[in-house]
Amino acid sequence: MSWDITGIGAVAAIGQNPYDIFDSLCAGRSGLAELRAFDVDNYRARHAYEIDDRDGPGQDRPLRATGWLQTAVAQALADAGLDEQADAVPVLVGTTLREQRSAELWWRQKTQLAPSDLHFGTALRERFGTARTYTFANACAATLYALGMATDMIELGLADTVVVAGADSITESAYGVLDRVQNESPLALRPFDRARNGMLMGEGAVAVVVQRSGARPGGTHAVLRGVSMNCDASHPTAPDPVTIAAAVEDAYRRAHVRADDIDLVMLHGSGTQLNDAAEATALSRVFAGTGADPLLTAIKSMTGHTLGGSGLLSLVMAALALHRGVVPPVLGLENPIEEASGLRLVRGGAATAELSTAQVNAFGFGGINAVAVLEKGAS
Numbered sequence: 001m002s003w004d005i006t007g008i009g010a011v012a013a014i015g016q017n018p019y020d021i022f023d024s025l026c027a028g029r030s031g032l033a034e035l036r037a038f039d040v041d042n043y044r045a046r047h048a049y050e051i052d053d054r055d056g057p058g059q060d061r062p063l064r065a066t067g068w069l070q071t072a073v074a075q076a077l078a079d080a081g082l083d084e085q086a087d088a089v090p091v092l093v094g095t096t097l098r099e100q101r102s103a104e105l106w107w108r109q110k111t112q113l114a115p116s117d118l119h120f121g122t123a124l125r126e127r128f129g130t131a132r133t134y135t136f137a138n139a140c141a142a143t144l145y146a147l148g149m150a151t152d153m154i155e156l157g158l159a160d161t162v163v164v165a166g167a168d169s170i171t172e173s174a175y176g177v178l179d180r181v182q183n184e185s186p187l188a189l190r191p192f193d194r195a196r197n198g199m200l201m202g203e204g205a206v207a208v209v210v211q212r213s214g215a216r217p218g219g220t221h222a223v224l225r226g227v228s229m230n231c232d233a234s235h236p237t238a239p240d241p242v243t244i245a246a247a248v249e250d251a252y253r254r255a256h257v258r259a260d261d262i263d264l265v266m267l268h269g270s271g272t273q274l275n276d277a278a279e280a281t282a283l284s285r286v287f288a289g290t291g292a293d294p295l296l297t298a299i300k301s302m303t304g305h306t307l308g309g310s311g312l313l314s315l316v317m318a319a320l321a322l323h324r325g326v327v328p329p330v331l332g333l334e335n336p337i338e339e340a341s342g343l344r345l346v347r348g349g350a351a352t353a354e355l356s357t358a359q360v361n362a363f364g365f366g367g368i369n370a371v372a373v374l375e376k377g378a379s
Contacts, residue, residue, distance in 0.1 A: 049304025202304020
């Protein structure tokens, strides 16, 4: 069984819609800048990949993530040719921090915040009339988990159309935790480079419209062939290459593809020592002896780690890459890690190729893994 991706929407540090974001990625434009949300003197790290929509440095405001979420959902609905008053369409939202930043501002600066504002469903109902919203907090794999749930809903006859979305803004508490637990203070997020030294947070929102195959006449952005997910719970922070490989192989089984069918891999690529090594090791094992030679990229090198929405943002960028035959580079990748020596990482500039099938990886703390496989849609 397969499902159509008929609408896309996204907002990130490097663009206000999916097409601007993709163009920025292909041009190697990064959203990295000095931290604007709060006082950088309190932390070793001084940079992040923030959306520049504040009045000035340190002048943060509540409900930014909610606003981006509404924008991304509106873009996706319009792109799919659906009415914005989509009361019958369920919305599944993946997130890591939800509106935690708004709670911080309420506590520290006494900004206005109602308890109902902490749930994305309130704003979605007010803007789109949405009657059914569900929030998934599966760490950085949240939106691909939500995507898998959307396919289940359609297959079970619970809906013909589902919106899957994700949103996160940078919070001071999360930024501070990362600043303490990372051994070094990264100047930039550099996936799969030997000089990588940690993750930096990004901001944004993303949404896709998923419909039963053939439900919308005309073109589709991509055909979703399958989504796999697992959780090994083997360690709070260290990913397991064996379990990652199992998730990849299960995605192939669900999608009815083989390793050598994959033309493009959108890597999780968080820029941390353990994640990048584990992901590269897992893929090297999966592709070994299969004849597979896909292009691989990691967009967090320019968007930062957009947390719960990162997997779905990679999927949207994969859909555009399949259509355009262009793959963005991994920015800052100069000396690839040994574990990736047999992988064709795109670096130095965008690569052009005939592309048909893509794999999208998303991994989270606690061994939460999700992998999606999609095909190029009909124009």
